[in-house]
Amino acid sequence: MAIRRKKKPDLVLPLSSMGDIAFLLIIFFMLASNFMKTGNVKLEKPGSPDVEQQEAAKISVMLDENGDCWYEGAIVPTREVTDNLKPLVEKNHDTAVHVSIHKTLTRKEYMPVIEAISEAGAKMILTGEKEN
């Protein structure tokens, strides 16, 4: 006896709204995010109870666990930090630099960086972890 197969209903998913949602998400991320230029830098930030939440970094200087100085995601000699910052400070006197330094580095390693930023005349924001 021949068994009659049931005809499967023709499933058509409306995908046009999916694309709309996806593009809305893209616009959100483009407006709300700032790129991690230093995601690959290995450093442990120091902690202090005297810190507060800051604006996202526009310019960042980092000193990693090996004592390498990173300016905007690239390793540079410390003396170049002043040269790079000076023209920016001349354009905008309120230029703020986020400074992140590995917590176990000693004075001889971190002080030249702090002095270099101070010499350029930029505002310095020392970043760290909030401690209670």
Added chain:
Amino acid sequence: MKRIGKKKSGDISPDLTSFSDIANLLIIFFILTTTLARPFGRQTDMPSSSKPETQEQQKNDTPTVNLLSDRITYAIGEGKEDEVTMDQLRAILWKSNFPQKDVKHRTVVMQTADDVQYERYYQVATAIAAAGGVIAIITEDEEKK
């Protein structure tokens, strides 16, 4: 006369599947490369290095924090150095009432020993900045003098 008829419009439905694929790839890219977190920190004010005379004049009443690897000492001008804990230093700095003072009298000199780790320096520097003080660093050249 031949009647001009309207052309029958064809059923236009562009394939949007690949469109949403591209959009999803862009979303994944943004999720992986961005950070929405705002960092914690403290803005530290440093005095202008072009005014050494003013600092010299203030030497007698300028607070000095001496940062060593195992202890912190606090002194006013050339006065006696007292050993303080971090909490005591915070209390002294807040009592100094820097925000009410003239900018010239907000300076706190920070002397740091070579073996002091950044975490210790950071805690003292942020405490001074939070109290409204302006940190003056003694550089190696000045120390040699």
